[in-house]
Amino acid sequence: NKTATESIDPATTKMLLEARRAGLETVWDRFNKQQPQCGFGQLGICCRNCNMGPCRIDPFGDGPDKGVCGATADIIVARNLLRMIAAGAAAHADHARDAVIVFKEALEGRARSYQIRDEAKLRELAAEYNISSWGEQGGAADLANALLSDFGRQEGYVTLTRRAPEKRRKIWESLGISPRGIDREIVECMHRTHMGVDNDPLHILQHGLRTSIADGWGSSMIATEVQDILFGTPSPRRSEANLGVLKEDEVNIIVHGHEPILSEMIVEAASDPEMIKLAKSVGANGINVAGICCTGNEVLMRHGIPVAGNFLQQELAVITGAVEAMVVDVQCIMPSLGGLAACYHTKFISTSPKAEFPGALRMEFSEERAAEIAREIVRTAVENYPKRDRGRVLIPRERSECMVGFSVEAILKALGGTPQPLIDAIVNGSIKGIAAVVGCNNPKVPHDHGHVNLVRELIRNNVLVVTTGCNAIACAKAGLLRPAAAKEAGDGLRGVCESLGVPPVLHMGSCVDISRILVVAAAIANKLGVDISDLPVAGAAPEWMSEKAVSIGAYVVASGVFTVLGTVPPVLGSPVVTRILTKDLGDAVGATFAVEPDPFKASKLIIEHIESKRRALGL
Ligand code: BF8
Ligand code: SF4
Missing domain, CATH: 1.20.1270.30 (Substrate Binding Domain Of Dnak; Chain:A; Domain 2)
Known part of the structure; x- marks a missing residue:
């Protein structure tokens, strides 16, 4: 069963089977067609920075060891x-x-x-x-x-x-x-x-x-x-996650991309009574907005808008045949969506002045006319509902409850206004430490496998997990963002979560909201009078793929937090760079990178790191 190696999420494996049955290509098929991927690229040793090149270095040492200019x-x-x-x-x-x-x-x-x-x-x-x-x-x-x-x-x-x-x-x-x-x-x-x-x-x-x-x-x-x-600053609320949030009898609008500037307006327009009336007039029972990727996280955190899936599920959402409009802005949007949407009634709507896509219907957004344009987009989706081919609709049943909205302010409020109870729990050992598990999906890893297994192992070992981005969506789908998931945590963490009524995995937002995690780390360090690098905390990106993730990993380490990557960055062609990232940075900024594709082994690295920081603090 091939799909089992492609995703651990049952909604995803079902839709992938449907894609194959219908002869539709997805990211996994294209990934397979790329095999074997270029070894020079994987090792990071090709250069196209000038037109004397392209140059590449022989990793085995028999061919060229320098580019034309002399670069090693x-x-x-x-x-x-x-x-x-x-x-x-x-x-x-x-x-x-x-x-x-x-x-x-x-x-x-x-x-x-x-x-x-x-x-x-x-x-x-x-x-x-x-x-x-x-x-x-x-x-x-x-x-x-x-x-x-x-x-x-x-x-x-x-x-x-x-x-x-x-x-x-x-x-x-x-x-x-x-x-x-x-x-x-x-x-x-x-x-x-x-x-x-x-x-x-x-x-x-x-x-x-x-x-x-x-x-x-x-x-x-x-x-x-x-x-x-x-x-608005997010506060705890409940919602649902996975493709099962799409509705058989409503107009489904997916917001996908990153900027709440757009998705907020779509959410507002979709709740307009006039729009709902229009939806009823075309035979739908209402308008259902659902998110994908980080703009999904934004409206999930602030309004409890359900999230249909993470990065690798964007094409599958279209393949449900039940999406009237997929509305996108910027970042992490696959250019394959236009072609795929053309196989269904789905309107693939691009909105950003910066981002055009093949096969997209362009409805360019502007701040001045935001509400108006959002209404036009929603109307386009509603008017598209009668074109849905009921015979081709396949919405997987899977949808999991989740509790989201843990901004720094919300966490402090849950703790009674000060981080002290959290610090006490860390000091007395009921919570061993905190891990920020974040980042993308990547077809190099079975979808969600790295995310869900790493997070489960960590909470089982009394490590409180904070999450953002596509990891947060993976956790939501796996039920780890329910307060009831405290049962899966070790006794200490379980006790703390049950007394506060919060899940053992706290959804802190989109990828830009990793800044919230920095603020929490700084607050704890300041309270203890130490540096962030002294704290029993760690970071992980088990399935990262984007260049944004590279910048994030770099600032997390530069902030003093040990970080484990689950997919290998293109650096192994340089022993010097590899040594700097995994070792020398420790002397400079007090934290390093590690690479560990196996989430169970990665959890061990994190737990060992947390234990060593605890010992150094005398805990
Ligand atoms: O900004 S986690 S796949 S959606 S890049 Fe993209 Fe990666 Fe998802 Fe969030 Ni972040
Ligand atoms: Fe140009 Fe030097 Fe890069 Fe070759 S290695 S492409 S010569 S910059």
């Missing part, structure tokens, strides 16, 4: 990795910038569909940015401009890096990796990797850390803060 495998691998970080950091920076622009336009009255939903957070952020004009007219607009200035900052450092514990900032300072402007670091990545510029692997990777810090403590943190201000 170490230089080529380091440069390629830096370009991955640049691309990932750019994705988060552009996302954050767009959120700030909407915030600014909302304040100026141009983006009328958007409001301020969290005034308290707005004031706190203004204080952090030293907006002294606060209270007078224009105070909030000054904050918007101050946020924007972090992107092009020419003096000082990215503002929110101040949230990092002092010891951490000193480490960055001494290594020369405190990030200056967000855009500046990304531009400098491209400059340094141009032919004939930065040619020392360590020096190249240092800049990678700096760029990634500007992502984690800059772009991603700004995106989270501004989205909370505009759409």
Whole structure:
């Protein structure tokens, strides 16, 4: 049974069988057609950075050991990795910038569909940015401009890096990796990797850390803060996850991508009584919005909108034959969707001025006309409902309950207003430590296998798990985000969860919300008067695939958190780069990367790490 090696999620294996029966190609088929994948690429030793190339290094040592310009495998691998970080950091920076622009336009009255939903957070952020004009007219607009200035900052450092514990900032300072402007670091990545510029692997990777810090403590943190201000800070709520959330008798609209700027408006338009009336007039019982990927996480966290699946399920959602519209913005959207949607009645609707796709119906979004465009999109979906071919509808039954919405504020509230009870539980050992398990799916790994097994092992061993991104969706589908999942946890963690009524795995949001995890880590470190690298915490990305994940991994390690990757990054062609990432970084930033595809072994690495940090703290 081939599908068993492709996914551990029964809804996914069912839909994959259906895809094959119908002769439709999915990501797994294309992955198989790529086998064997290029060994030079896997090892990171091909370079196309100038037109004397492309060059590649012979990993066995009999062929060329340098590119035409003289670049060694170490230089080529380091440069390629830096370009991955640049691309990932750019994705988060552009996302954050767009959120700030909407915030600014909302304040100026141009983006009328958007409001301020969290005034308290707005004031706190203004204080952090030293907006002294606060209270007078224009105070909030000054904050918007101050946020924007972090992107092009020419003096000082990215503002929110101040949230990092002092010891951490000193480490960055001494290594020369405190990030200056967000855009500046990304531009400098491209400059340094141009032919004939930065040619020392360590020096190249240092800049990678700096760029990634500007992502984690800059772009991603700004995106989270501004989205909370505009759409509300998440609080605990219940919902459901997996393809079974699609409805047989309703108009199904999927929001897929990353920016809540769009999905929030779609959610609002879909609940408009006039739209619901229209849906009834075409024979549907209502309008059902469901998410995929991180924009799904955004509306799940804030509104309890159900989530239809994670990254590898996007094509399968179309193959249910029950989706009237798949509405996308940016990031992690497969260009195969247009062709697939054409095999069904599904409208594949692209909305971002930045992202066009073959076979997409273009309904370009603008902040000024946000509500109007969202209504047009919803209307298009509703009017498409009568075209659904009932004979081809196959919605798998699987849907799991979940509890979501654990922002930092929500966690503090659950703890009674202070992190002290959590710290006490860590000190007395009922909770051994905290692991952030995050990241994508990747067809190199059986879908969800890495995620679910790693998380299960960790909670069984009394490690509290915090999650975001596609890992969070995997956990939701596996039932691990239910308070009842405390039964699967070790006795200590179980006791804490049961007394608080929370799950042993806390959904903290989308991938940009990993910034929330940094804030929690900083708060605990500050409370204990230590550095983040002293804490019994770890990170993991069991099925990562995107360049954003590379930037995230880099800033998590640069923040002092040991991180285990489940898929191998393209660095093994350089013994020097591999040694820096897995060893030397420990001396520099107090944390390293490890690579372990087996989730059971990865859990052991994490637990050993947590135990050693506990011992060092005398716990
Ligand atoms: O930003 S986890 S597959 S959806 S990149 Fe993409 Fe990866 Fe999912 Fe979230 Ni994050
Ligand atoms: Fe080859 Fe050097 Fe040009 Fe890269 S930069 S393609 S290694 S010559």
